[in-house]
């Protein structure tokens with residue numbers, strides 16, 4: 399086993415829908431990361447209580463049962479939290495999440511403690527513009543929750559727009575937490591950013607939420623109107639995370655609006671694809 403891989407224990411689990419859940423694990427003392435980064439998590443089905451307590455192991459072949467499967471996972475919690483939190487999809491035939499969905503408190507997972515990823519605010523050169531736009535679909539919300547629990551983010555910007563798109567209301571996870579972020583973090587610094595949360599639900603009408611996909615909302619100016627601020631090459635950083643089709647289409651929409659990809663610290667747009 400690589401030196402970077404450590405065993406962590408599941409401390410809590412929250413089920414949002416049959417296909418979405420969050421969980422926390424113990425944090426190894428030496429593990430450090432920057433808000434927005436991801437790690438590789440590993441599961442070995444035979445280590446899960448579910449397989450030990452039931453005859454569910456019949457569902458999994460002997461070889462698969464003893465194989466570690468690793469996947470990239472963004473960290474939800476802040477770099478200052480004592481535990482590490484993750485937000486996961488369940489893909490019924492997915493090699494990783496078809497096992498991970500059975501997690502119970504007390505189960506052990508493998509954590510590669512080498513953090514990866516450049517979807518962090520440190521990638522932008524100073525001076526920073528005044529507005530930060532965080533655009534997510536599904537579990538792509540995770541890195542933005544970590545950033546929004548880091549006081550530095552609140553200090554560095556004037557406005558932070560979080561637009562979060564899911565198919566249905568029940569899949570719009572973490573809404574209560576998002577709604578308390580301004581109070582919980584924004585009050586801890588001088589001149590905090592103003593957080594503007596824009597929920598988007600695309601497959602059912604929901605009062606208070608927008609209903610179109612992000613690229614359309616941007617090109618029509620609906621998102622900017624709801625936020626009450628303009629998207630401008632000189633005043634805006636934009637981060638995109640989640641569904642690769644959303645990332646691609648939204649990137650193109652933003653370029654049409656005059657924004658440019660962030661390279662070597664300069665430019666507006668930074669992205670992370672989940673598959």
Ligand SMILES: Cc1cc2nc3c(=O)[nH]c(=O)nc-3n(C[C@H](O)[C@H](O)[C@H](O)COP(=O)(O)OP(=O)(O)OC[C@H]3O[C@@H](n4cnc5c(N)ncnc54)[C@H](O)[C@@H]3O)c2cc1C
Nearest residue numbers: 469470471472485486487489492493494495537540672673
């Ligand atoms: C940088 C990075 C960070 C990631 N962070 C997260 C995270 O925080 N939470 C998380 O749930 N996943 C995250 N993923 C995806 C994750 O690595 C796995 O793909 C996911 O756990 C499914 O694994 P699987 O083996 O069950 O299915 P896979 O074989 O990996 O995927 C099968 C298919 O499922 C779909 N899919 C995969 N992941 C997702 C997803 N998150 N949401 C919707 N559809 C998906 C895609 O169509 C994919 O082709 C991240 C991926 C990357 C590259």
Ligand SMILES: NC(=O)c1ccc[n+]([C@@H]2O[C@H](COP(=O)([O-])OP(=O)(O)OC[C@H]3O[C@@H](n4cnc5c(N)ncnc54)[C@H](OP(=O)(O)O)[C@@H]3O)[C@@H](O)[C@H]2O)c1
Nearest residue numbers: 417535536537563564565600601611612613641643644647
């Ligand atoms: N959600 C479920 O009920 C469900 C159930 C079983 C399996 N799955 C599997 O899970 C995966 C998807 O899960 P998910 O619902 O979290 O992710 P998703 O399909 O990425 O949908 C999340 C949000 O992203 C939006 N979106 C998708 N493509 C976009 C684009 N090109 N531009 C802008 N927005 C875009 C969706 O809008 P639209 O609604 O317009 O697409 C939705 O609002 C798939 O593999 C699916 O088969 C999902």
